[in-house]
Amino acid sequence: xxxxxxxxxxxxxxxxxxxxxxxxxxxxxxxxxxxxxxxxxxxxxxxxxxxxxxxxxxxxxxxxxxxxxxxxxxxxxxxxxxxxxxxxxxxxxxxxxxxxxxxxxxxxxxxxxxxxxxxxxxxxxxxxxxxxxxxxxxxxxxxxxxxxxxxxxxxxxxxxxxxxxxxxxxxxxxxxxxxxxxxxxxxxxxxxxxxxxxxxxxxxxxxxxxxxxxxxxxxx
Ligand code: AP5
Numbered sequence: 001x002x003x004x005x006x007x008x009x010x011x012x013x014x015x016x017x018x019x020x021x022x023x024x025x026x027x028x029x030x031x032x033x034x035x036x037x038x039x040x041x042x043x044x045x046x047x048x049x050x051x052x053x054x055x056x057x058x059x060x061x062x063x064x065x066x067x068x069x070x071x072x073x074x075x076x077x078x079x080x081x082x083x084x085x086x087x088x089x090x091x092x093x094x095x096x097x098x099x100x101x102x103x104x105x106x107x108x109x110x111x112x113x114x115x116x117x118x119x120x121x122x123x124x125x126x127x128x129x130x131x132x133x134x135x136x137x138x139x140x141x142x143x144x145x146x147x148x149x150x151x152x153x154x155x156x157x158x159x160x161x162x163x164x165x166x167x168x169x170x171x172x173x174x175x176x177x178x179x180x181x182x183x184x185x186x187x188x189x190x191x192x193x194x195x196x197x198x199x200x201x202x203x204x205x206x207x208x209x210x211x212x213x214x215x216x217x218x219x220x
Contacts, residue, residue, distance in 0.1 A: 001080040007113035009170040010124035011196045017084045019204045026080035056169030061091040088178045110185040113196035124167050128156035
């Protein structure tokens with residue numbers, strides 16, 4: 001099964017990815033997480049990406065496409081993938097489509113999580129993350145002990161790009177550069193829409209049921 005999670009910043013893509021890979025044995029790939037790791041390790045990719053990320057813009061296609069496609073060739077992706085945050089432009093989607101054709105793979109579905117801009121700002125401003133990448137929300141998904149990760153006890157921090165002015169820029173980039181992918185995948189019959197304003201558990205139940213049905217259909 002090869003799936004894409006699509007949606008605005010803060011829609012809950014990462015939250016759902018963590019849950020879905022527990023339901024289905026596929027590799028979860030987040031380009032945002034890969035880029036943040038590269039930035040914190042100070043690799044050449046991180047050095048190229050940092051200024052774009054800090055400003056709320058997209059890392060250029062000629063940088064990110066190679067990174068994402070290389071990751072898709074790793075051994076753990078043989079049984080399928082759940083892409084979170086890629087593709088984000090029509091150029092990236094074309095490159096992915098071509099690569100899948102070349103490697104004899106087929107996209108199963110594109111899962112669009114829809115949330116209004118106002119709610120996005122509320123969510124992202126309350127988001128806190130741990131060193132291990134686990135995501136919390138001060139109001140909607142609070143840790144057991146304030147400011148500490150439930151898993152490893154590390155202090156929770158706010159992402160640099162979660163500041164209000166950067167969030168507004170990320171939203172406008174989403175509207176301009178990523179939303180055209182909704183039509184792109186709808187035309188290909190791959191798009192499935194989910195109401196992301198519901199609770200994380202309700203969104204998860206809905207996506208899981210849809211993906212389970214797709215898997216059954218695929219097996220027939
Ligand atoms: P990335 O990390 O991918 O950021 P994003 O797409 O903006 O998504 P987020 O991680 O902000 O949100 P999410 O949808 O995962 O929401 P979450 O589950 O955390 O990318 C960061 C940057 O990297 C980009 O800006 C760009 O510069 C660069 N980049 C990455 N990929 C790229 C690409 N392909 N091309 C070019 N550049 C790229 O949830 C958010 C909060 O809400 C959390 O606190 C959570 O607890 C809470 N929450 C989740 N679901 C619910 C719910 N249903 N109800 C209430 N609260 C909820």
